[in-house]
Amino acid sequence: MTQHVMTIREMCDTFEVTPRTLRFYESKELLSPIREGQKRLFTRRDRARLKLILRGKRFGFSLEDIRQLLNLYDADDKHRTQLSETLKVARRRLEEMYRQRDELGLAIEELREQILWGERRIAGEAANLHTAAE
Numbered sequence: 001m002t003q004h005v006m007t008i009r010e011m012c013d014t015f016e017v018t019p020r021t022l023r024f025y026e027s028k029e030l031l032s033p034i035r036e037g038q039k040r041l042f043t044r045r046d047r048a049r050l051k052l053i054l055r056g057k058r059f060g061f062s063l064e065d066i067r068q069l070l071n072l073y074d075a076d077d078k079h080r081t082q083l084s085e086t087l088k089v090a091r092r093r094l095e096e097m098y099r100q101r102d103e104l105g106l107a108i109e110e111l112r113e114q115i116l117w118g119e120r121r122i123a124g125e126a127a128n129l130h131t132a133a134e
Contacts, residue, residue, distance in 0.1 A: 007039070008040050017050075025053060026040070069086050
């Protein structure tokens with residue numbers, strides 16, 4: 001049975017990434033395509049791993065966390081170890097995201113207040129100039 005493989009161009013088109021991104025993930029040992037000279041052929045396993053890498057990056061997981069989680073795939077038959085560790089990392093990341101959201105909310109409110117202050121200041125100076133001109 002022949003395994004369906006994808007070229008680097010097909011991977012880029014399918015996953016909307018650059019060749020540089022794929023080579024970077026390969027250098028970090030997150031992907032391991034078949035090498036035929038300079039040609040890289042990506043297997044079904046590589047495609048599944050890339051989906052998980054991109055999802056992990058979207059959630060803000062570090063590449064090291066992603067690498068460690070991917071390496072747990074073969075730890076047991078039912079992938080319980082991988083799932084358990086993924087849940088730990090995900091919970092930790094979710095808490096961090098909540099904290100960041102709260103901090104961002106405070107920063108937004110403070111910036112909004114500074115803008116209002118500046119607008120009032122400019123409006124006040126314009127009113128003073130108008131009054132002085134009369």
